[in-house]
Amino acid sequence: MSRNAEIAALFEEYADLLEAQDVEYKPNTYRRAAESIREYPTAIEDLASKGQDAVEEIDGVGDAISSKVIEYVDTGAIEELEGERAKLPVAMDELTSVEGVGPKTVGTLYEALGVENLADLETVASAGEIQEIKGFGPKTEQNILSGLEFARKASERELLGDTRPLADDLLDYLRGHDGIERAEVAGSIRRWRETSGDVDVLAASDDLNGVIVAFTDWGRVERVIESGENKASVVANGIRVDLRVVVPEEFGSALQYFTGSKAHNIRFRNRALDRDLKVNEYGVFDVSDTNEEGQRAGERVAGRTEGEMYAALDLAWIPPELREDTGEIDAAAADALPDLIEEGDLRGELHTHTDWSDGTESIDEWIASAETFGHEYLCISDHATGPGMVGGVGLSDEDLREQAATIREAAADAAIEVFAGVEANIDSEGGLSVAEDVLEELDLVVASPHSGLDMDSEAATDRLVAAIEHPQTDILGHPTGRLLTRRPGLDPDLQRVAEAAADNGVALEINANPARLDLWGRAVKVAVEAGATVVINTDAHSPAEFENDRYGIHTARRGWAGPADVLNAWTASEVRAFVE
Template sequence: MARPNEEVEALLREYADLIAITGGDAFKQRAYERAARAIGGHPEDISRLEPADLREIPGVGKSIADKVDEYLHTGHVSVIDERRATIPPGVRELMSIPTLGPKKAMSLYEDRGIASVDDLVAAIRRDELQGLKGFGPKTQENILHGVELARQAGGRILLDAASSLAEEAVGELAGAEGCERVAFAGSLRRMKETIGDIDILAAATDPDPVMDAFTALPLVAEVVMHGSKKTTVRTTAGFQLDLRVLPPDSWGAGLQYFTGSQAHNIRTREIALRKGLKLSEYGLFDAKTGKKRAARTEEDVYHRLGLPWIPPTLREDRGEVAAAQRDELPGLVTLEDIRGDLHTHTDLTDGLASLAQMVETAAARGYSYYAVTDHAPELRMQQMTEEKMLAQREEVRTLDGKHRKLRLLHGTELNIDPDGNVDWPGEFLAGFDLCVASIHSHFGLDRAAQTRRLIRACENPHVNVIGHPTTRKIGSRAGIDADLDEVFAACARTGTALEVNGHPNRLDLRDEHILLARRHGVKFAIDSDAHTTGELGHIRYGVGTAQRGWLTADEVINTWPLGRLRRFFRAPGRPGR
């Protein structure tokens, strides 16, 4: 993991915010947001690049490259420091609240002297925002909800950031003296959408060299606790990693114990007690004699309990133990089952890589098919036209077949308007191989209106997939208020797939919604929603979320052969292409 990339990404995003706060050029603001995303997703460590090489990154021109180079050499950017000095510190804190933009944050500071989140919450509760333009009762309600959302996410990190940290630590520790096995465990292994502390487990006869190697990792900023059984460190970004070292012959029991969840472990311990056994991180023991019955592998531990191995993503006490006892665990969809990605973007709209680059990366992933689905014209900032889309279609057809075994699909991501309509007339939509339809605006409509708009989109014969159905962004935007049970029933009735969006800040649908939707017999698409070549890998987080929702490969349309997928898109009630 190249942390300088993340530092620079955060810096450029901050500068974009500062531009917005001070009423700067909106195009300049978006340029810095675009460059931040490109640098954050760049596969190389940018601290090793020359300024000329930096300019090769999409969206990074000379001015931005010079600022990045200045930061990498000095730790500061003078123009950003100057801009910071003009902004009261509390204003950027206010902007961290979901739904509260730069203009409103500045208005709160200038008109009411509010310079912190706590000040704002107190002012709302004391009804002190009366008469302030743009802060009516509904807005204040949304702000309080946004504050609650941000506080719930406080101290937790998204799945991709946690994965990067854990994988770096595991990779380094694998070479430590005496380390026989090492893996991450806990909520990260269960693929939860946000992670608190990262749990790492190692097996070694002598724990001390492994613990010493852990505290010496480059990512470590502070050693919180150093012991022979457990060591805790904190990274430069403030995240906590816990390492536990167990004897090699306790590996399986330890991995089962520290993967959790707590509720799942209670279930397994109850089974152990009924069998006259005692289960701990060191093994499964006879309760009377203390003799070890199983410990080396998780499979051995579960087998001795009378259970098949239960995948970590199911271990949430949602009926998985009972299903295992009945031999009814689902055969979960895996990353290897995915034959293609059905929701991606290029630099024709808000992506950062060309169509050719995205296709080349999709081919390298071994896909059988790949769909490009750039935005339609109702998302006006993308300035899409029929002419641009038709030109892209020609490029898609030209590239199709140039990579062995990879077939290309030309699609689009349509915008669902407040009434449930989508971009472009039916005759134009009929020319696409597939259409993803998503909500990108009017998030505050009431429950009935949101439900109607989604159902109407499902009923459009040209819409194949509903993208990121609830529109949520983890820690920053709650999902829309809709009767999802009705929406899921409509998707099943119309043959419209629901997306499991793998972008780490979305993971939408979330696992609980997948569990509800699959009861209706809905089909799903697991997509990356990639805007860069590196983001195509986000599909693994979608797969993890799908597993948490108990999905099998047959329920996911992009595990199917292309012929079956095309037949699904052209099912009765949907026009032929």
């Protein structure tokens, strides 16, 4: 396993510590380098072994940063980072997990009140000390207190973007073991929920103990929590991973049982009871007869596969993403389950950012990357100036005109269809942060909320509906603005938003960034049932993020969406007709 993510995280911490001390320019340099290092396809330790010139092949990595990379690979520490930690001894990640608390706020709170961690922050906020700091006030203090509660709950959950790759790595490892017949992820990760408490994996083998030994020898294991005859728990990448091993003939029943959800399994079990059947992790049992002692005999009738389990109850097999007790049992009984969108159905990407704003690639590079990825079309939609844009990220109206001309010039020679677009900011009243005449010149407009995300539900709904009703809006981007485990975002009336989108021909975005997944499964289902179109966008700032489309696809599946419901599963000409 490469150390790219590990080293990238160190430079992000370094950037935060510098920003907290009001250092200019350098924080952004380190953040850009961190992003490039994290996404670089070669293990950075391999580059480090070849010297600084090799490390400097990474975009945004110069002499100062490459020397620190080599220093860390060789010694396990970066002297300058240790020095910054000594100057500002705070739990930066912990504190900045609170909505409204950024690195500069952390620096101010440390200097003024000695705040080093969440416990300190709660103490001073509860005592009313924060509002006494110049530039703060009672509202800021109350917002921090509210954010503390959310951060504390969120810290108990792991992002799907962290757990699913870890689970996939474990599955690859286990499936390469001779004694394992089958291995699958289970639990909420198999249902593609946006967060989970841990990673659950199930394996089928006649050599239970051998699999447990192999599991605890997995290269990512940091610590073994417990190890028994047929199950074990470890910590890997800081995340708890639980493995259960069953004999092959019980794999289907165990997989169905441990996938959940609890509500789905209760509904499934009750249907079994209505048919004189009993279901558990060991199989489906016929309990219609009694033996000589008057006890139910319990002959096992299914369990080797999940298909057998559902068929025994006269049900079609139900995709894991639907197993939330939202009508899937009745639909399976009526053979009316939807034909869900699949990985590979997407034809293009309609929300990306170039180096004109905060992306890493030029327009030409983006077009080439999209073509290589297999996209048939691409929309370049850089940030416009407006509410929520800081650090000079957003483009002015003049910039957008110039960029649109550049995009169209590049598109003329492209093998794929290219849309000139923008991600406009939605103000507090639902207006867009780009002039009307500029919006009219563009091919596609993504309108997104980036600020004012703490308004009440009614105001939030009115704001989003107003943005949807704007005649130039084509896509409502990440509709709530939430960041999973960091901020809750807006809480609109989803039904009103979906109906407005359906009425105005505006697509509602499923932002596939695993830190967002906004819309989410339940919201997608509301949208689809209202007749609205959804669109799965990665909001990519670098080509590697195209791979995040799978998180969006499975989120769409959780919302019962099929290819006909998803804008970018359509052809380029169909998309152009939709936005025009």
